[in-house]
Amino acid sequence: MVFPFAADALGGGYYVGVATRVMIFALAASSLNLVVGYGGMISFGHAAFFGAGAYSVAILAQEGVVSALAAWPLAAAVSAACALVIGAVSLRTRGLYFIMITLAFAQMLYYFFVSLKAYGGEDGINLAARSRLPGLDLRDDATFYLVVLALLAVCLYLLKRLAASRFGAVLRGIRENEGRMTALGYPTYRFRLVCFVIAGGVAGLAGALIVNQHGFVSPNLLHWTQSGTLLIMLILGGVGRLYGGVAGAAAMLLLEEFLSNWTGYWQFSLGLVLLFVVLRAPGGIGSWFARGNSHG
Amino acid sequence: MAERLLEVRRLFKHFGGVVATDRLDLAVAAGGVHALIGPNGAGKTTLIAQICGEIVPDAGQVLFGGRDITALPAHERVALGLARSFQITRVFRNLTVRDNIALAVQARNGSSMRFWRPVAAERALGAEAEVVLAGLGMAALAALTAGSLPHADQRRLEVALALASQPRLLLLDEPLAGMGAEDAQAMIGLIAQLKERTTILLVEHDMDAVFRLANVISVLVGGRVIASGVPQAIRDDPEVRRAYLGEEEAAA
Numbered sequence: 001m002v003f004p005f006a007a008d009a010l011g012g013g014y015y016v017g018v019a020t021r022v023m024i025f026a027l028a029a030s031s032l033n034l035v036v037g038y039g040g041m042i043s044f045g046h047a048a049f050f051g052a053g054a055y056s057v058a059i060l061a062q063e064g065v066v067s068a069l070a071a072w073p074l075a076a077a078v079s080a081a082c083a084l085v086i087g088a089v090s091l092r093t094r095g096l097y098f099i100m101i102t103l104a105f106a107q108m109l110y111y112f113f114v115s116l117k118a119y120g121g122e123d124g125i126n127l128a129a130r131s132r133l134p135g136l137d138l139r140d141d142a143t144f145y146l147v148v149l150a151l152l153a154v155c156l157y158l159l160k161r162l163a164a165s166r167f168g169a170v171l172r173g174i175r176e177n178e179g180r181m182t183a184l185g186y187p188t189y190r191f192r193l194v195c196f197v198i199a200g201g202v203a204g205l206a207g208a209l210i211v212n213q214h215g216f217v218s219p220n221l222l223h224w225t226q227s228g229t230l231l232i233m234l235i236l237g238g239v240g241r242l243y244g245g246v247a248g249a250a251a252m253l254l255l256e257e258f259l260s261n262w263t264g265y266w267q268f269s270l271g272l273v274l275l276f277v278v279l280r281a282p283g284g285i286g287s288w289f290a291r292g293n294s295h296g
Numbered sequence: 297m298a299e300r301l302l303e304v305r306r307l308f309k310h311f312g313g314v315v316a317t318d319r320l321d322l323a324v325a326a327g328g329v330h331a332l333i334g335p336n337g338a339g340k341t342t343l344i345a346q347i348c349g350e351i352v353p354d355a356g357q358v359l360f361g362g363r364d365i366t367a368l369p370a371h372e373r374v375a376l377g378l379a380r381s382f383q384i385t386r387v388f389r390n391l392t393v394r395d396n397i398a399l400a401v402q403a404r405n406g407s408s409m410r411f412w413r414p415v416a417a418e419r420a421l422g423a424e425a426e427v428v429l430a431g432l433g434m435a436a437l438a439a440l441t442a443g444s445l446p447h448a449d450q451r452r453l454e455v456a457l458a459l460a461s462q463p464r465l466l467l468l469d470e471p472l473a474g475m476g477a478e479d480a481q482a483m484i485g486l487i488a489q490l491k492e493r494t495t496i497l498l499v500e501h502d503m504d505a506v507f508r509l510a511n512v513i514s515v516l517v518g519g520r521v522i523a524s525g526v527p528q529a530i531r532d533d534p535e536v537r538r539a540y541l542g543e544e545e546a547a548a
Contacts, residue, residue: 166402166410166418173388173399180386183348184461185374185403194409 004142013141017213020145022253023152023246024209029233030152030159030245031202036231037240038163039195040175044099045086045106046230049079049200051222053207055113058125058217068131068138068208075208076201082109083200087193103224110222124218127211138212148209152246155202160242162198171195236277238284247286300362301326301465301495307346307356309519316342317353318519324465324512329487329496331506334516335539340499341383343516344469347497348380349373361464375404377464381454383473383499389443393434393453396442397425400460428460432486448479452486459490466490467497472505484508507531515539 004016032046056075065071086105093101119125130138138144162168173181174188181188211217220226229252237248255273259266277284302324309317316339324330334340345351347358349370357366365373388396398421402408405421415421429435434452437445442453455471471487472480484505490496491509500506506513507527514524515536523529523536530536 161414162411164414164416165412166408166415168411169395169399169402169415170408172391176388176390177386179350180382180388180457181399182350182370183374183380183382183386184400184457185371185379186408187369187371191408 004145016141016145018253018257020141020148020213021210022250023145023148024206024213025230025233025249025253026246027148027152027155027209028203028206028245029230029237029249030156031199031206032230033234033239033241033245034159034162034199034202035196036234037244038168038171038175039192039199040171041091041192041196042095042099042231043090043102043196044224044227044231045090045102045104046199046203047222047224047226048086048106048109049083049203050207050210050226050230051113051217051219052082052109053079053204054211054217054221055119055207056204057131057208057211058127059119061127061129061131062119062125066129066132068133071131072205072208076204079204079207080197080201083197083203084193087196087200091189091192091196103227106222106227107224110219110224113219113222120218122219124216124220127215127217130212130215131208144212148213151205151209155205156242156246163242167191167194232274234284236274236285238286241284241286244284244286248284251285299326300324301360302347302497303357303359304343304347305357305359307343307353307358309342309346309351309353315519317346317356319356320516320520322514322521322524324495324497326464326495328511329491329498329509331498331500331510331513332516333500333503333506333513338516339519340516341469344380344467344497344499347467348378374461374463377462378467379458379461379463379465380467381458381469381471383469385447385450385454387442387450387453387457389441391442392438393429393440393442393445394422394425394438396453396457397428397460398422400457401425401428404461425460428456432456432459448475448482451475451479451483455483455486455490459494463494465495465497467499469499470501471498472500472502480505 003019028050035041035043053075056078057071060071060074086102090098090101090105114122130144132138136143136147138147170186170191174191178188233248233252234244236251237246238244255270256266259269281287300323304320304322307317307320320343332340342351346353349368357364360376360378388399401421401424426435426438429438432452434456437449442450445453451471455468458466472483475483480502487496487509498509510527512525513527513530514521515530517539522539523533
């Protein structure tokens with residue numbers, strides 16, 4: 001909580017922005033964690049929901065809707081609706097086919113925004129000002145940081161509740177043995193779809209935050225490499241661990257931040273770190289901190 | 297004759313050029329054990345899968361309790377009282393035995409679209425799971441991880457999971473698969489106990505078990521039922537002896 005003020009006092013306002021960015025990606029990666037880690041569905045198109053949320057806020061702002069109370073839930077709803085449509089089709093497939101079909105859908109959405117000339121096309125669109133919240137000035141970086149922190153904390157708490165609930169128990173069962181779950185009488189498709197839609201909605205909220213942080217959104221946010229980045233974060237942080245998304249987003253963005261100051265080849269170093277994690281710590285970085293929180 | 301609990305009418309299924317189920321008729325009366333025997337490749341497992349709704353037949357009907365369930369998805373058939381065990385063990389290996397059963401109990405106790413309340417706080421689910429386990433003499437295993445159990449106990453859990461659905465018809469697909477002689481005897485004893493509580497359709501290769509347990513036996517060869525009747529009649533049926541029962545059985 002005191003971080004932004006301490007950072008400000010030390011003349012490091014820049015790092016408040018970095019920390020905010022880390023938390024927003026942590027939220028996006030955590031939503032992907034719900035699909036991959038808890039639901040056992042390896043989705044390679046999660047950036048579509050992240051980007052759809054960001055575009056929703058930017059487009060609404062351009063049309064005059066600047067209230068966060070209206071725009072952010074709407075962004076989550078738009079992304080959840082996208083997840084419903086994409087999930088309804090994709091979830092009829094399994095394994096490699098599911099990976100490819102989610103990737104294909106995400107690329108379709110990517111090209112949709114590329115061709116959306118009214119809203120910037122390939123160049124994307126700027127957000128004239130951050131969304132407005134009554135009583136809070138989001139233009140202030142420290143305030144925005146705290147709002148993002150609060151939303152991340154609430155979402156992680158909800159994720160924790162969900163994992164321990166009846167719904168979470170069903171997801172665990174499906175991940176482990178879907179055929180048996182059907183034989184026990186569970187409509188597994190419905191449960192996987194609900195999981196996919198919730199995750200899409202949360203990714204949409206993360207998208208609403210990232211466009212406020214960057215002040216800008218372009219189709220690149222939906223590109224398949226962005227879906228890959230979210231997956232890499234999750235593998236780094238620990239798939240199926242409550243704080244896996246947070247640990248992974250922090251590790252990856254901070255590595256990028258510091259290594260890119262030092263060498264243009266920071267992605268090479270990232271590759272080495274990823275190799276190390278996959279080979280030596282398959283539970284991810286999160287497993288070093290919270291042993292008790294494994295859901296894998 | 298007792299009420300027909302399950303009826304299969306002119307069921308037909310082919311995979312490419314292979315006919316797995318060939319206009320098959322079968323009626324299972326309520327009560328007791330109805331055994332389904334036949335050589336490998338006779339189509340027993342395919343038939344079970346069609347009865348459960350995991351495989352859709354090309355033609356024909358499946359009736360359960362007088363109702364046509366041919367088009368019903370698998371999970372809805374469970375709610376009607378049709379539960380199965382698998383030939384290849386499908387338990388939740390990373391969960392405890394109690395949590396395995398609790399998942400089966402949860403399936404028939406209200407909606408599972410609940411996201412807030414911890415499932416561990418629902419004492420009723422755990423308590424009912426304990427009752428199921430105690431009824432099968434498995435109470436001592438409740439806290440163990442399913443994947444750590446020896447094969448025979450995993451097979452018992454496999455049956456317990458199906459039983460926890462409180463089926464009116466329990467389909468057991470080779471419950472004795474891979475068991476040693478001693479464990480097989482225990483499983484036969486268990487099934488003998490269960491047949492007092494529910495109707496069982498038993499697919500099994502172990503002829504000793506079949507003739508000890510079954511009230512009725514149907515013989516499946518080439519995707520069709522070639523004979524159906526009480527054990528003694530099946531034993532004496534010359535066509536069955538020629539088609540299926542080996543020399544040792546014929547001599548017995």
